[in-house]
Each structure stands twice: as C-alpha cells, then as structure tokens.
Amino acid sequence: MSALIVCPSCDLAHCIGAAPSKERTVCARCGGLLQRAENGNIDAAIALAVSALVLFAFSNAYPLVAIQSNGSGRATTLLGAALGLYRQGHTLLASLVFFTTIAAPFLQITSLLYLLLPLRRRREAPGQRIVFRLLTRIRPWIFVEVFMLGALVALVRLAAFARVVPGVALWSCALLMFTLTALTSRTSPGQFWRWVEDRRA
Amino acid sequence: MIALQTGKSLGLILCLECRATVRALDVRYPRCPRCHAHLHPRKPHSLALTTALLLCAAVLYIPANLLPVMYTRTVFDEEKDTIMSGVLVMLHSGSWPIAVLVFVASIVVPMLKILALVVVLFSAWRGSARYRTQRSELYRMVEFIGRWSMLDVYAISLLVALVQIRSLASVAVGWGALAFGAVVVLTMVAARTFDERLLWDPPP
Ligand SMILES: [Zn+2]
Ligand SMILES: [Zn+2]
Numbered sequence: 001m002s003a004l005i006v007c008p009s010c011d012l013a014h015c016i017g018a019a020p021s022k023e024r025t026v027c028a029r030c031g032g033l034l035q036r037a038e039n040g041n042i043d044a045a046i047a048l049a050v051s052a053l054v055l056f057a058f059s060n061a062y063p064l065v066a067i068q069s070n071g072s073g074r075a076t077t078l079l080g081a082a083l084g085l086y087r088q089g090h091t092l093l094a095s096l097v098f099f100t101t102i103a104a105p106f107l108q109i110t111s112l113l114y115l116l117l118p119l120r121r122r123r124e125a126p127g128q129r130i131v132f133r134l135l136t137r138i139r140p141w142i143f144v145e146v147f148m149l150g151a152l153v154a155l156v157r158l159a160a161f162a163r164v165v166p167g168v169a170l171w172s173c174a175l176l177m178f179t180l181t182a183l184t185s186r187t188s189p190g191q192f193w194r195w196v197e198d199r200r201a
Numbered sequence: 202m203i204a205l206q207t208g209k210s211l212g213l214i215l216c217l218e219c220r221a222t223v224r225a226l227d228v229r230y231p232r233c234p235r236c237h238a239h240l241h242p243r244k245p246h247s248l249a250l251t252t253a254l255l256l257c258a259a260v261l262y263i264p265a266n267l268l269p270v271m272y273t274r275t276v277f278d279e280e281k282d283t284i285m286s287g288v289l290v291m292l293h294s295g296s297w298p299i300a301v302l303v304f305v306a307s308i309v310v311p312m313l314k315i316l317a318l319v320v321v322l323f324s325a326w327r328g329s330a331r332y333r334t335q336r337s338e339l340y341r342m343v344e345f346i347g348r349w350s351m352l353d354v355y356a357i358s359l360l361v362a363l364v365q366i367r368s369l370a371s372v373a374v375g376w377g378a379l380a381f382g383a384v385v386v387l388t389m390v391a392a393r394t395f396d397e398r399l400l401w402d403p404p405p
Contacts, residue, residue, distance in 0.1 A: 002224065003330050005222045006208035006215050009337055009399035013206045013213065029205070030337045030401065067363050076362035081355070084362035085374055093379045096386065123356045136218050139390065146348050149302070150355025154313075156299045157291065159354070179365045193235055199312070 007034055020194055037187040042195050045186045046116050052179045054108045058172035060102070065155060065170060069162035078102060100143035105180060108142060111135045112180060112187055122199045136189060143179045209402070213239045244396040246270050248325060253405070254391035255318050259344060261380045261387065275370045283377060284308060284353060308353040314350075314388050317343045318395065325399040333400055337358030340397050350385045354378055355394060 009032030016025075027034045059078055064073035076084070078101060086094035103171045108192050111131050125131065151170065158164050172177040208215060212225045216233035223233060223240060231240040270280040282290070284307045291300035321340050324332075357378055364372040 003222075004211070004213065005220075006211075006213055008215055008220065008403070009341075009397050010402075011207040011209055011215075011334075011398045013208055013211055031338060032341065045382075047400055055227070065359070065363065074365060076359065080362040081358040085358050088361065090374050092211055092380060093358075093374065093382055094311055096382050097355065101355070132236055133218050137251055138241075140348075140393070143348055143351055146351045147355045149306075149349075150352045153299055153303060153352060154359040154363075156296050157360065159295075160294050168272055193221070194220050196301040 006107065007032055009033075018028070036185070036190055038188075040186050040191055040196045042120055043054060045183065046113070046120060048179060048183045048186065049109055049116065049165070052105075052176060052183055053113070055172045055176040055179055056105060056109060059169045059176055062168035062172070063149065064167050064173070066165040066167060067158055067162040075167065077103045078173070096120060100141055101147045104138050104141045105176070107138050107145055108135060109183075111138075112183070115192070116187075116195075119195055119199060124196065124199075128196075132189075132192065140183065142184075144173065144180055148177055150172055177185045207401075208241060214242055216240060243395060243398060243402075247394055247396040247399060250394040251318065251322055251391045254387050254394065255315065255322065258311075258384050258387035258391060259315050261359075261384050262315065263312075265377055265380035265384050266308065268380060269375035269379035270353065270381065271360065272373040272377055273364075273370070274373070281375070285383070287353070301312065303353055303356075306349045308370060310346055311350050311384050311388065313393065314343050314347055314392075318391055321395065321397070321400060325395075326405045328402070336400050340392070340395070340400070341387075343392050347385065347389050350388075351382065354382050354385075 002015050002017055005016055007027040007030060009027060010030040012027060012029045012132065014034060016035070021035045021036055022039050024036050025034045026032065061077075063075035063077055064080070066073055071118055072129060079098075082094045082098035082102070111134060115125050115128060115131055115135070151173075155164050155166070203351045208222070214223045214225050214231070215221075216223055216236060216238055218238040219233060219236040221233055221235045223231075225231070225242070227282050233239065233240055249324065266284060269283055271282040273280045275354050282301070284348065288304045288308075291297070291303065321336050321343075324336055357372075357374060363375055364370055
C-alpha cells in the first residue's frame with residue numbers, strides 16, 4: 001500500500017508508504033517540509049496541552065515584572081501591557097498585543113484540548129472540522145517567544161534607572177514558550193488527522 | 202524520477218489547512234472531504250493580493266521608522282524616540298548586544314522581508330525558471346523571521362505599563378509603534394497569501 005502526496009511548496013508528487021511517517025521528510029525537488037513525524041502519542045500531546053494551560057494561568061495571574069525607584073514601585077501583568085496601550089488610546093495596537101500574547105495562545109491550548117480529549121476516548125468533538133480550521137488559522141499569530149525577547153529588551157532599558165524585579169509570570173511565560181513550541185510540533189495537521197483516522201478505523 | 206509529475210498534472214489538489222491530498226473534483230466550489238476547507242489548485246488571486254499588501258507594508262515602513270514610537274516625559278523635559286534613536290540610546294548606555302538585537306529585529310528584518318517578497322513576487326510574475334530552489338528558500342526564510350520584528354512593540358508596551366512613577370516620569374506610545382505593528386502584520390499576511398508553488402509552475 002502506498003499513497004500519493006504533493007509537496008506544499010512546489011507541487012511535486014511523491015509516493016509514500018501508508019504507515020505513519022516516523023520522522024520529518026523533505027521534498028526531493030525544493031527541499032521544503034513534506035511530512036512531519038506522525039507517530040506521536042496523543043496522551044503526550046494532551047499532557048503538554050494541560051501543562052501549557054497551567055503555565056498560561058500562572059503567566060496571567062502573577063506580575064510579570066516590577067520596578068522600584070526612589071521608594072515607589074510598580075508592577076505589571078501580561079494583560080497590563082495591552083491595557084497600558086489601550087488606556088493611552090491606542091486601541092488597535094492594544095488589540096494586536098492582546099491577541100498575539102493572550103488570546104491566540106489561549107485559543108490554541110483550549111481548542112486543542114477540546115479536540116484531543118474526546119478523541120482519546122474514541123469520540124469526535126462536535127464541530128471538529130470548524131475548530132480544527134480555527135486552530136490552523138490562529139497558530140501563526142502566537143507571538144509568545146517574541147514577547148519574551150521584547151520583555152528582555154524592556155528590562156535592560158529599565159535597569160539603567162530603576163531596580164527591576166522579575167516576577168513569577170516571567171518565568172512561567174518562558175516555560176510556556178517552550179511548551180507551546182513542543183505542543184505545536186507534536187500536533188501538526190497531519191498528525192491530528194492521523195489520530196482521527198486511526199480512531200475511525 | 203524522470204518525468205516530474207506534479208499535483209497539477211495528476212489532477213490532485215492539496216488542502217492547505219489539513220494537508221490532505223485530494224483528487225480534483227469537477228464541481229464549482231470543491232471542499233476538502235476531511236476538514237471541509239475550500240479547495241483551490243492555487244491560492245486565489247495570490248499575486249495581486251500579495252502585491253497590494255506588500256505595497257501597503259512598504260509605504261508604512263517609512264512612518265514606522267520616522268515617527269516617534271515612544272515619548273519619555275520627566276519633570277525636566279520630554280524626549281521623543283524613534284526606533285533608530287532608541288537603538289542609539291541603548292548603544293551609548295553600554296548595552297550594545299540589546300541595541301544590535303533591536304536594530305536587526307526592527308530595522309533590518311522588515312526591510313529584508315519586503316525585499317525578499319519583492320524578489321519572489323517578481324520571479325513568480327515572470328515565471329522565471331532560474332534559481333528556483335534559492336527563491337523557495339528565501340520565501341521560507343521570510344516566513345520564519347517575520348514575527349521577530351514585533352520585538353520593539355512589546356518592549357514599548359511594557360515600558361508604558363511600568364513607567365508611571367508618581368507623575369515624575371512617564372512613557373507614552375507614539376504612532377510610529379502602530380505603523381510598526383502594521384508593517385509586521387501586513388508582511389506576514391502578504392507572505393501567507395503568496396503561493397510559493399507559483400515559483401515552480403511551468404509556464405502555460
Ligand atoms: Zn517541493
Ligand atoms: Zn482539508
């Protein structure tokens with residue numbers, strides 16, 4: 001048994017085995033990514049998603065950084081970054097920051113849990129196809145790792161004139177960044193539908 | 202492989218949402234049997250859309266660099282900062298690795314991104330067959346590095362949230378930051394509307 005797939009980057013047709021690919025393969029002509037590994041464990045993906053949810057909660061509940069200068073101090077949370085822009089009348093920019101650092105990661109984690117938890121018990125979530133397409137649309141807009149580097153830049157700039165105290169959320173945000181990267185690579189579209197089809201069979 | 206068979210020549214369509222390979226159906230608006238997304242042999246109006254978005258991004262790149270992104274008020278004075286002057290301030294205050302980081306992410310990357318998209322767009326318009334692999338790689342690099350330009354927008358949003366010390370000092374956002382965010386979003390959408398398979402399609 002074999003199947004034909006086409007390269008998403010150059011449209012070249014490739015003959016592949018029907019078994020799930022164990023590693024990533026690249027296109028013979030353009031070198032683009034053809035397939036990711038599709039033999040992942042659904043429980044591992046769910047565990048990653050749950051840890052991501054916990055880390056996400058921590059990142060939002062606790063202050064990100066605090067500064068102290070001349071006896072007065074001020075702290076901000078992740079939401080505070082977007083809120084500060086909003087209060088100054090920059091609604092568009094505030095929405096962009098809010099969406100890329102809070103809404104998009106949250107939607108990715110929750111929609112994955114919504115899809116994977118029933119699938120683990122051989123059921124399919126209602127509206128599975130719509131939620132899946134929502135998930136693939138949201139994924140490119142998760143900017144947590146860029147935000148972390150931006151936070152680093154802000155900390156260095158502030159350290160010049162105030163005492164900077166990193167908060168709990170800064171560390172959980174850094175862990176969230178790695179967890180989300182691992183989660184995304186383990187729940188590629190090919191992998192997700194492989195799980196669905198394995199359970200239908 | 203001797204004769205290169207492509208999805209197009211075999212009548213196969215790739216679903217870009219779920220990566221299913223689907224036999225092209227003879228209906229007007231085919232949908233993917235697996236995830237129900239709309240199927241197109243190539244992204245619709247790819248070149249026109251990418252060109253339009255890229256033009257907007259190139260125009261906004263100018264105010265993004267010229268308008269202040271941040272105002273710093275203290276009791277004594279008010280300072281305006283563009284991205285570039287912010288980089289210079291950091292350079293003089295001795296944190297040169299951060300200055301280089303911001304310079305690369307905010308000024309070099311968006312410019313490289315716009316130029317790279319112009320190159321791949323131009324070769325797709327012309328249907329040029331040379332350096333296809335390199336152009337494909339260039340396009341993939343654009344997708345990979347694009348998001349990092351948001352760096353300074355996040356840094357500014359944190360400064361705004363933190364620096365409000367008893368009316369002694371405060372930081373306000375400038376419109377340059379919005380232009381900057383728009384450049385990042387527009388170039389990302391432009392890269393996504395571009396269909397890289399057009400670089401490889403044989404001339405009609
Ligand atoms: Zn290829
Ligand atoms: Zn599909």
